Amino acid sequence: MTIFEAFLLGLVQGLTEFLPVSSSGHLAILQTYMGLEEGALAFTVMLHAGSLIAVFLAYRKSVLAIIKALVDMVVDLFKEKSLMIRKDKYRMYVVLLFIASIPAGIAGILFGDAIEKIFSSVIVIACMLLATGVLLIIGEKIGKNNIKPIDRLGFKNALIVGVFQALALIPGLSRSGTTMVGGLFRGMKKEDAVEFSFLLSLPAVLGATLLKLKDIVGLSGGAVSAGAMAIGFFTAVIVGYLAIRLLVLVVKKDRLKYFSYYCWAVGIAVLVKEIFFK
Numbered sequence: 563m564t565i566f567e568a569f570l571l572g573l574v575q576g577l578t579e580f581l582p583v584s585s586s587g588h589l590a591i592l593q594t595y596m597g598l599e600e601g602a603l604a605f606t607v608m609l610h611a612g613s614l615i616a617v618f619l620a621y622r623k624s625v626l627a628i629i630k631a632l633v634d635m636v637v638d639l640f641k642e643k644s645l646m647i648r649k650d651k652y653r654m655y656v657v658l659l660f661i662a663s664i665p666a667g668i669a670g671i672l673f674g675d676a677i678e679k680i681f682s683s684v685i686v687i688a689c690m691l692l693a694t695g696v697l698l699i700i701g702e703k704i705g706k707n708n709i710k711p712i713d714r715l716g717f718k719n720a721l722i723v724g725v726f727q728a729l730a731l732i733p734g735l736s737r738s739g740t741t742m743v744g745g746l747f748r749g750m751k752k753e754d755a756v757e758f759s760f761l762l763s764l765p766a767v768l769g770a771t772l773l774k775l776k777d778i779v780g781l782s783g784g785a786v787s788a789g790a791m792a793i794g795f796f797t798a799v800i801v802g803y804l805a806i807r808l809l810v811l812v813v814k815k816d817r818l819k820y821f822s823y824y825c826w827a828v829g830i831a832v833l834v835k836e837i838f839f840k
Contacts, residue, residue, distance in 0.1 A: 567596065568790035569797050575609035576616065576801025580760065581809055582698055582739030582821050583828070585613075587687040590733050591832060594684055608791050610767045612798030617760050619799075620806040624761060627652040628659070651713040655761070658715055662724035662741075662758075663765045669728040670769070677731050685836050690734025691829035695822035697736075697743045702818040705746030705755065712754045719748035727762060734829075737763065738809070739821070752813045760806060 574592055578585035589609075618625050631652035635645045647653045669677075715723075726744030730737035738759050745755030812818065 565790055565793055568794040572609055572612065572794035572797025573801055575613065575794070576798040576803075577805050578736075579610070579613045579763075579798070580616070580738055580802055580805040582694065582736040582742060582818070583825055584687075584691060584694055584730075584734050584736040584739070587691055587734035587736075588828075590682065590687055591684055591828075607771055608795050609798045611771055612795045613802050614764060614767050614771070615799045616802030616806060617764055619803050621757060621760060624652075624655070624757065625764070628655050628761070632656050651711075654713040658712065658717070658720040658758075659762055659765065661717055661720040662727065662762055663769075665721065665724040665728040666731065666766055667769060669731055674731065678733075682733065684832055686732075687734035688829040688832035688836070690732055691825045691832075694734065694736045694739050695825035695829070698739055698818045698822040698825070701739075701743030701746045702816060705750075705752050706816065708746060708749050708751045708755070710749040710751060710754070712750065712758050715745070715748065715750060715758070722748055723758070723762070727766065736825075737766065742813075753810065756810055756813050 571589065571592065574588050575585055577583075578588040631650065634649075635647070635653055635656060638644060638646045638649075645653070645657075647657050723741055723744040726740040726747075727737060729735055730740045741759040741762055742755050745758050746752070750758065812820070
């Protein structure tokens with residue numbers, strides 16, 4: 563992999579991981595049409611690690627408060643024999659994020675490899691991009707007057723948002739898009755639905771990175787050099803942070819439909835190429 567390819571993949575990852583247009587779908591399409599070697603596919607794990615850093619930078623106050631709340635809950639469990647989850651809102655964040663992570667965690671462990679094989683076709687990915695566009699249009703319409711903050715989401719609704727995230731294991735369905743729409747569907751106000759979506763990405767992406775850690779180790783001396791890995795990683799961090807800020811602004815201004823148009827355009831372009839110009 564060249565330095566330019568690493569930069570391009572980092573750019574795509576940084577933009578599409580957080581903008582609701584499916585990073586997995588875009589990376590698969592890009593890798594297919596660039597003719598990259600199979601070994602480069604594991605490089606996406608390193609890009610996801612960059613995404614973790616971007617979320618931390620954008621929501622560092624909430625992330626640090628959640629980590630502190632988790633530590634305090636463990637301490638209280640030993641001292642008070644209770645997690646005392648209603649003591650403050652960040653303890654509730656911990657519980658809600660844990661519950662919302664369950665569906666995707668189970669689905670990823672049990673069906674991750676099968677889903678990747680079955681839905682790896684760029685035609686399927688294009689169809690899922692079209693579906694993502696539809697979801698975003700629906701989410702924007704139902705979320706206009708929502709007022710529920712994150713800590714009032716409730717356990718059942720957190721689980722429902724988690725089911726939306728599990729659906730995004732299918733390449734082409736945006737993880738950020740589906741979880742954000744899931745939150746809007748359950749009454750969360752727009753800014754909180756975006757924040758919850760990004761915070762929920764932390765355990766999801768961290769889990770996926772740990773599961774595929776052996777693939778990163780296997781890259782040593784392989785198709786991806788250390789320089790290319792570094793370029794891809796830092797590009798994903800910087801662009802990812804900017805993409806998060808952009809999405810917050812877009813959601814506030816009720817402009818999600820523009821991402822729908824983009825998903826439809828990419829999906830249709832891929833379908834036309836695969837059907838008529840294969």
